[in-house]
């Protein structure tokens with residue numbers, strides 16, 4: 001049996017405790033969590049208990065971890081977006097090999113700095129662009145790169161967020177406010193941009209974008225609407241976003257739902273209602289401090305002349321990306337929620353369904369694939385992690401450039417943008 005890689009979990013929230021912790025519990029021969037760093041006592045204690053972590057390896061902040069001798073070979077950084085840059089830099093300097101949640105940082109310069117820090121210290125820095133490891137997107141990559149569909153002319157890429165997920169994360173939750181997290185294309189669509197860069201190369205030449213915060217504002221409702229759903233809202237029956245229904249439905253679907261575990265550790269009806277009465281997720285969606293867009297479109301032109309439209313919207317009936325790729329010989333139609341990819345051959349008219357492996361774990365198998373790649377790189381079984389800091393930085397730059405284009409109403413020339421940042425590191 002192989003020796004498990006030992007790691008410290010930095011940030012024991014939804015991703016840390018549930019996904020990385022869950023992988024370690026299910027795969028004890030692969031990964032062992034031997035330390036936990038988390039200021040929230042209940043979360044810290046829960047992870048410590050689940051993984052049998054000794055008291056002197058239960059810390060309250062990444063700063064504390066970075067000031068101590070190494071607790072393990074690896075650190076899994078699942079803190080919130082704005083904490084990524086400083087904490088990862090310190091952990092790399094301290095000697096940890098780091099698996100870092102996306103986005104790698106919330107400014108372009110900080111992203112570039114992290115790549116340089118990892119390379120200067122000779123450490124693994126893997127970014128959690130989980131979708132590259134998902135069989136569905138791997139199959140799309142193989143189709144596009146394999147050449148059988150002919151020269152790719154255009155791609156329509158849609159990130160369709162189901163309505164309650166948008167409200168949970170981007171109106172009431174952690175990614176609702178640009179100053180606390182980052183712009184939407186960075187916090188939600190850095191996966192999509194990463195996949196596009198993976199498939200087409202780091203060769204985007206121009207980017208334009210538009211999008212607004214159209215719906216979730218206080219101007220949409222009248223003064224009769226209270227600040228919280230639990231304060232006797234007169235629209236409780238008809239409002240799609242009435243929090244008790246929204247979260248109790250999620251709980252009924254799956255007691256391990258990410259939406260429920262984000263609001264409470266007590267996955268019962270009483271626990272959910274308590275969290276909604278007291279915490280941020282019970283607020284009326286029209287009375288929050290959100291300022292991120294609820295829909296956005298980016299238009300990208302790549303060096304090969306391929307035109308790509310990327311649409312993000314948060315009012316879908318079902319969660320999942322839909323993609324159309326037009327090649328000179330075939331058209332590809334992909335539907336993530338159905339786990340279905342169809343290739344339509346232009347000449348013969350034949351439609352072929354692509355055989356897809358059954359995913360294991362969240363994000364269509366991407367979560368576990370990501371962790372396995374990290375473990376493989378540390379064990380020396382594979383030369384790289386596929387989504388290193390260097391490999392991931394371009395998609396982040398595209399997200400920042402798209403936001404600049406959206407806000408300024410201009411088209412951003414990527415060569416000039418990279419030069420302005422001094423991003424020669426990409427050369």
Ligand SMILES: NC(=O)c1ccc[n+]([C@@H]2O[C@H](COP(=O)([O-])OP(=O)(O)OC[C@H]3O[C@@H](n4cnc5c(N)ncnc54)[C@H](O)[C@@H]3O)[C@@H](O)[C@H]2O)c1
Pocket residue numbers: 010011012013014015016037038039040043060061062063078079080081083101102103128129130174262363
């Ligand atoms: N890869 C993906 O597809 C994916 C999906 C969801 C979220 N994410 C990213 O994962 C990260 C974590 O998201 P989450 O939903 O788990 O958030 P979360 O808020 O549930 O977890 C973050 C945890 O960090 C802890 N923390 C705060 N200060 C700390 C400190 N000084 N030291 C250590 N820990 C500290 C918080 O108490 C919290 O428990 C975010 O950057 C998010 O954008 C990635």
